[in-house]
Amino acid sequence: MEAFGLLLHGFAVLLTWKTLVLMMVGLVLGIFVGVLPGLGGPNGVAILLPLTFTMDPTSAIVMLSCIYWGALFGGAITSILFNIPGEAWSVATTFDGYPMAQQGRAAEALTAAFTSSFIGSLVAVLLITFLAPMISSFALKFGPPEFFAVYLLTFCSFVGLGREAKHKTVISMSLGLLLAGIGMDTVSGQLRMTFGSAELLRGINFLVAVIGLFGISEILLTMEERLALRGHAASISLRVVLSVWKDLPKYWVTLLRSSFIGCWLGITPGGAIAASFMGYNLAKRFAKDSESFGKGRIEGVFAPETAAHASGTSALLPMLALGIPGSGTAAILLGGLMVWGLNPGPLLFVEHKDFVWGLIASMYLGNVVGLVLVLTTVPIFASILRVPFAAVAPMIVVSCAIGAYAIQNAMFDIWLMLGFGVVGYVFKKIGIPLAPFTLALVLGNRAEDAFRLSMIGASGDLKVFWSNGLVGSITTLAIVLLFWPVIDGVLGRLGWTQRTRTTPR
Amino acid sequence: MSQTDIEIVVDDPTAPEDDSPAVASTSTVEIIACLLLLVLAAILGYDNWRTGASWDSTGPEPGYFPFYLSLVLGGASFYGLIAALLGRRETSETFVTRAQARRVMAVFVPTLLFCLVTQFLGLYVASFFLIAGFMRAIGKIALWKSLLTALVFTAAMFVTFDIAFDVIMPKGPLEAAFGY
Numbered sequence: 001m002e003a004f005g006l007l008l009h010g011f012a013v014l015l016t017w018k019t020l021v022l023m024m025v026g027l028v029l030g031i032f033v034g035v036l037p038g039l040g041g042p043n044g045v046a047i048l049l050p051l052t053f054t055m056d057p058t059s060a061i062v063m064l065s066c067i068y069w070g071a072l073f074g075g076a077i078t079s080i081l082f083n084i085p086g087e088a089w090s091v092a093t094t095f096d097g098y099p100m101a102q103q104g105r106a107a108e109a110l111t112a113a114f115t116s117s118f119i120g121s122l123v124a125v126l127l128i129t130f131l132a133p134m135i136s137s138f139a140l141k142f143g144p145p146e147f148f149a150v151y152l153l154t155f156c157s158f159v160g161l162g163r164e165a166k167h168k169t170v171i172s173m174s175l176g177l178l179l180a181g182i183g184m185d186t187v188s189g190q191l192r193m194t195f196g197s198a199e200l201l202r203g204i205n206f207l208v209a210v211i212g213l214f215g216i217s218e219i220l221l222t223m224e225e226r227l228a229l230r231g232h233a234a235s236i237s238l239r240v241v242l243s244v245w246k247d248l249p250k251y252w253v254t255l256l257r258s259s260f261i262g263c264w265l266g267i268t269p270g271g272a273i274a275a276s277f278m279g280y281n282l283a284k285r286f287a288k289d290s291e292s293f294g295k296g297r298i299e300g301v302f303a304p305e306t307a308a309h310a311s312g313t314s315a316l317l318p319m320l321a322l323g324i325p326g327s328g329t330a331a332i333l334l335g336g337l338m339v340w341g342l343n344p345g346p347l348l349f350v351e352h353k354d355f356v357w358g359l360i361a362s363m364y365l366g367n368v369v370g371l372v373l374v375l376t377t378v379p380i381f382a383s384i385l386r387v388p389f390a391a392v393a394p395m396i397v398v399s400c401a402i403g404a405y406a407i408q409n410a411m412f413d414i415w416l417m418l419g420f421g422v423v424g425y426v427f428k429k430i431g432i433p434l435a436p437f438t439l440a441l442v443l444g445n446r447a448e449d450a451f452r453l454s455m456i457g458a459s460g461d462l463k464v465f466w467s468n469g470l471v472g473s474i475t476t477l478a479i480v481l482l483f484w485p486v487i488d489g490v491l492g493r494l495g496w497t498q499r500t501r502t503t504p505r
Numbered sequence: 506m507s508q509t510d511i512e513i514v515v516d517d518p519t520a521p522e523d524d525s526p527a528v529a530s531t532s533t534v535e536i537i538a539c540l541l542l543l544v545l546a547a548i549l550g551y552d553n554w555r556t557g558a559s560w561d562s563t564g565p566e567p568g569y570f571p572f573y574l575s576l577v578l579g580g581a582s583f584y585g586l587i588a589a590l591l592g593r594r595e596t597s598e599t600f601v602t603r604a605q606a607r608r609v610m611a612v613f614v615p616t617l618l619f620c621l622v623t624q625f626l627g628l629y630v631a632s633f634f635l636i637a638g639f640m641r642a643i644g645k646i647a648l649w650k651s652l653l654t655a656l657v658f659t660a661a662m663f664v665t666f667d668i669a670f671d672v673i674m675p676k677g678p679l680e681a682a683f684g685y
Contacts, residue, residue, distance in 0.1 A: 050666070051665070395658055
């Protein structure tokens with residue numbers, strides 16, 4: 001009940017004209033970046049972050065999170081109408097969404113996608129509302145070894161549970177951790193890896209890296225492809241909306257299962273991509289007539305959208321409660337918090353109640369407003385795609401440069417952004433995942449500080465990470481997850497487990 | 506499905522040809538990337554070792570944590586290099602075709618020039634040139650449309666960031682002439 005009272009307080013913080021206007025602006029910008037080819041949630045949030053630098057933290061995070069919700073909604077528009085998944089997690093939506101559009105059921109598919117996004121997010125927000133305060137109060141008992149163990153668990157689960165080649169995830173993560181260490185050492189004050197460069201004294205700001213890795217590289221990748229579009233126009237009538245909503249109870253098992261999968265994979269760093277495929281595959285597996293999937297079945301839209309959005313939203317839970325982001329976008333939001341001088345983690349719930357509960361309240365309201373907005377404005381946003389990419393691409397480049405410069409007012413950062421753009425382009429094409437890199441860049445200093453403090457406290461004895469039941473369990477779990485593919489393989493050979501895969505059809 | 510159902514059609518006159526020859530294979534680029542990462546790991550590892558990668562009376566030295574990370578990065582890159590070399594024998598995917606490379610360079614080179622011009626003429630003037638030039642040269646969009654779009658977008662950015670949100674951008678002689 002305490003959480004409910006605090007949530008009401010959050011709504012009181014949120015319900016001002018200024019915040020509501022920012023929420024609407026955020027949602028519109030978000031849907032805009034979700035629809036545009038070459039952009040998406042993380043890119044949109046990273047690029048538009050500088051707009052929020054002069055705002056108070058609550059207004060800023062509300063606007064940023066609404067950009068995120070908007071981008072999640074917007075992605076479904078291109079997936080269903082144009083068969084172009086704006087994000088990897090929208091791929092599964094195209095399997096049945098686009099065939100539905102081809103059958104003249106675009107409005108039905110879009111309503112199903114937006115509604116299931118809303119349901120997935122709502123379940124995740126409920127989870128955040130009731131679990132985050134509990135986790136954060138529990139985490140207040142954490143010392144440096146426990147925090148390092150949690151960081152280790154995050155890194156190891158990325159390696160062990162990720163779908164990419166393991167050595168590529170390790171490359172991405174270790175590179176991110178190394179780059180995070182550039183500049184002045186926070187403990188000794190000594191310079192590291194600066195090679196005499198005054199520009200590197202500041203270190204590499206992860207937002208600059210993210211803007212390059214996601215924004216610039218995405219422009220390069222998009223430009224590489226044929227940019228011709230051929231798709232359906234759609235407008236949604238109230239009759240279609242009500243008809244889809246009337247049928248919702250029929251699909252409660254699919255919706256609940258996908259929400260659960262999404263929340264689970266969002267809190268652990270499995271991610272929205274795995275969640276959407278797993279949601280889709282399980283809906284197909286448990287269906288009586290699974291052959292009809294891929295031919296325009298509405299459950300094929302419900303399942304991946306619910307799971308992806310539950311995952312994307314619940315990734316904010318570890319970010320708020322522990323200061324550990326569960327996804328790339330959550331990492332960028334975490335960076336935003338740090339820019340405004342807030343320290344994500346358990347203390348945030350104690351020191352900045354207004355901020356935290358305002359944010360959680362904005363998740364509820366942002367989703368409701370977002371749902372109404374997308375249902376009523378689909379034709380407008382779909383027509384954005386008529387704008388030639390040759391006009392959109394340089395505008396995105398300029399927005400990226402503004403974003404990179406504004407973070408530290410440094411021209412060097414614009415060059416750095418360009419460099420990271422090239423790195424991102426190459427990494428994406430050779431299959432080196434970028435999410436672990438971003439995560440490592442954000443958490444690198446915190447992980448190192450936790451490690452050093454633990455080691456100083458234990459006089460260099462690594463046994464400190466097994467010094468009590470809590471830290472020992474987390475560290476052991478981290479190691480199990482790191483070697484999970486090997487363990488899973490052995491168990492599979494012994495016939496103890498059936499190896500599950502989340503590959504596309 | 507009748508053609509009238511399709512209402513949004515956007516053509517791409519500069520689309521890359523499907524039969525364009527490959528410039529590089531993915532495995533070649535992987536090998537180069539792994540080699541570069543190995544070199545980077547060696548340089549960073551050396552610097553951290555020089556800074557101090559062991560223990561002193563106060564605990565781990567500043568280079569301790571990053572030194573071992575350099576070893577991890579080097580090890581993973583070395584593994585990647587071997588894997589890519591062994592995988593070369595199998596059919597490798599195309600990293601980029603000539604037509605695709607041309608299009609990527611058509612974005613990359615103007616972006617590079619934009620960064621250079623920003624340094625001397627400020628961000629807004631550089632933005633104007635980038636948008637107008639890109640729309641005209643790459644998109645083959647009418648000159649007046651390109652200039653107008655560039656002007657409106659740049660002015661909107663100036664008003665949004667420098668005036669409304671007080672986020673000061675790099676400026677050049679033009680802005681100085683107007684007292685900014």
